[in-house]
Every structure is written in C-alpha cells, then in structure tokens.
Amino acid sequence: MGRQAVEYIADLHDRSHNAVTPAHAVDVNELRTALLRPPPTGPTNFAAVLNTFAAAVSTSTATVSATAFDHIPTGALYTAALAAFLAQGVNPFTGLAVHAPLLVALEEGVLRWLCREFGLPDTAGGLITTGGSAAGLTALVAARTHCLGHQLASGTWYATAHTHHSLDKAAHIAGLPAHARRVVPVDSAQRMDLTAANTMIDADRAAGRHPFLIIGNAGSTGTGTIDPLAGIADVAARRGLWFHVDGAYGGAFQLTDRGRDRLVGIERADSIVVDPHKGLSLPYGTGVLLVARRDVLHATYASSSPYLDDATDPQLPDYSAHGIELTREFRGLRLWLPLHVHGTHQFRAALDEKLDLAHAAYRDLAADPHLHVPYTPDLTVVTFRPRHGSTRHLLDQIHATSPVALSSTRIDGADLIRLCVLSHRSHAEHVDQALAVIHAAARTTPPAG
C-alpha cells in the first residue's frame, strides 16, 4: 500500500513540471454520486480505493502544477509530504512538552530559527498552526486579551481595505463588533496612509474609545503590496497599539536580502503571521504565528485541568498554552525535515528566483501595448488588465487556451488579472509559457461592447 501511494504521488509530482493537464476521463456526475454514498461495510482493495481517489484528484484544481499562478500558489514539496506521512505514522502528542520533549524541541528549533530570521527579541516565541487564518485569529485574541482585557466594547482596530478578510473573520470570532474595524485609507500605490492612521486613532481616543491594534500587510493578497511597516511600527509605539504584521503571503521573503530590505520594520512587530504553505511551498495545513513576547501567548491561552499531566519541561513550551488546540497534529516535522534535507539556502534561492521571475514578467507585460500594468510589484504578484476590452474575457480566453492558471481581483473599482509566482516548481520556462499565452490572448481580446 505504501509503495502504491508513493508511486502515485511521485508520478503526479513528475508530471506537474510539464504542466500537462490530467489524462483521466472521469464521469464527474457518476463519481460525485458514488463519493456521496456511505462507506461499505466490507473491505475494498487498496488499489481500487486509490484509483477512486486519483479520479477525484484529476477533476480538482492542480495546485502542484508548475503553471499555477492563480491566488497564492504553493508547490506541495515532496519531502514535506513524506514528513507528514512520518509524523502521522508516529503520531506523537506535542500539546504538552512532557510527552514528546525532543519532538517539541525539534518544532521549537524551527520556530526559534524563524524568530531570529525576523529579528525578533529573545522573549519571542510562536506556534505552528493549520494556516494563516488560524495564526491570525490566535494573534488577534492575544492582542485583544493583552490590550483590552474584558473591555471589548470600546476597542478599535486599524487596517487597510487590502487586509485579508480572514482578519475580519478573526475579529468577529473574537467578539469584536463590526464597527470596531477602521478602514485606513491607502495612497496611490495602495499602501497604508500613515497620516490618516494617526488622525483616526487620535479621533477615536478623543471620543473615549480604546484603539488597540494596527495591522500592516507584508504583501497584500491582491497585489502583493507591502505597507510602510517601519512607519506603522512608529504609529503603534507612540500610541501604545499592538502591531500585527500579516505576512501569510509575503513573510517568507524575509529569507532573501531583497525581501528583508523591503520588509524593514517587521522586526518591531508584536506578532507576525507567515504561511509556509504559501512561501515555503509546503502542503496546505502549515501556518506560523510568531510573537515578540511568548509570555503574552501563555497568558492568553494557558489553562489547566485535573485530567492533564501538569509536569512541564522548563526548557520547552507547552504548545497547548500557545493557542487553541490541545491535541494537535505534529506539524513541526513538515518544516524541519525539508529544511534539513534541502538546507535553508535552497529555500532562499527559490524565493530569490521568484522575485526575479515576477520582475521580468512585470517588465514584459508592461511593454505590451494591449495591456495596462498599474503597479510595480513589491514581491511576486503582477497585476494587469487589457487597455481596451473586458478583463473577464481576457482571463477566460487565457484559461480556455492553456493550462496556465491565473486569478483576478478588484482594486479601486478596476478588475485586474493576477499572476502570482511562488511555487518552487515554477521556473523561467513556465513564466515564459504564461507570458506567451497572455500576449496572444491580449491581441485577440475585443474592445468592450
């Protein structure tokens, strides 16, 4: 069974480099009906079960494709998939350090390395979560608890309209009313307007409210734009707000020289979210929260119960006291194993390559007279629209004629196509393939009627 499973994944990953679409001919309606049925009472042969799974996979979006440039692509590193298999085969309990101290140390080693990469102080710590949404929620509740205590009603928080909707969801879950959210205006480059932020905070304070949190984007999802993080750090420091940085997409570029230059100020954050299942090409289910003060996480989430062992290891954190979960998947191995097998240099080099590829794509698209390319990319998202004609039509045309996957967004009332280069599988040949398809489609897109 193991051999069949590994062969299937190895074959899928091999084919992903050539950007071919799956060859399976699947009757979707028939398979959906079969899959919605309850499981059988007796056994089924493993190969048959694997076949059914593979058929369902072949109708799904190919996130492991080298020409996936839509949304925030990720590559699902093969070594991370092996790590997930090993971790779940062993199934250690890492909610309390005492049950698997050296495996907690393994996970903590990865988090400490990330804290150092981001320039956080010695008091820093973190948690590996299921993704950016869970990490953001964990941070927001810590900020709320630390800054507001139980006085939720008067708290206000500040972020631009480009801030990811998962943080609005987090605020909702955290019991903050919708009117506590302040939309800070952006400048023409779509970055937070710091003067406006100061004015809004001062006005709220004068009105008796409690401004407590300001969020900076370290690469917005729509355009990959970085807010002025050092300026936001100043605003937060002067007015006593918690400074959260959402680097779910862009945080990983801190591993590169150019990224570190562009993200300057991030080292002053109270909390940072970075999604290894985006920028480090890991499989879905891997997000990271880093905080400047791990004692604040502990004060927010620590709890005890007579049925839990209370012996703690003074050297190591109890991750159940850093977040929502008690029993948790051993996610650390998914980072640790690839980081050791490949070495950190390969991750840095892969991210550097993406910065080069995105910049080359930007120059190439900007030179096309049929296209308008409104923003210079800070990271690896390039946005464009046809000078004449419909953005939707152009995107449909691209998807109808090639396996290249792009997505769209709306900024300042204009529909834009997004090309996001991030997967470790995507190289110059794949970006060139996308550019050729885009140019060809742009030439034939009719003016809007």
Ligand SMILES: *Cc1c(COP(=O)(O)O)cnc(C)c1O
């Ligand atoms: C993807 C994303 C999130 C949400 O992360 P998930 O891992 O999808 O839960 C938050 N912020 C930004 C900027 C993102 O790109």
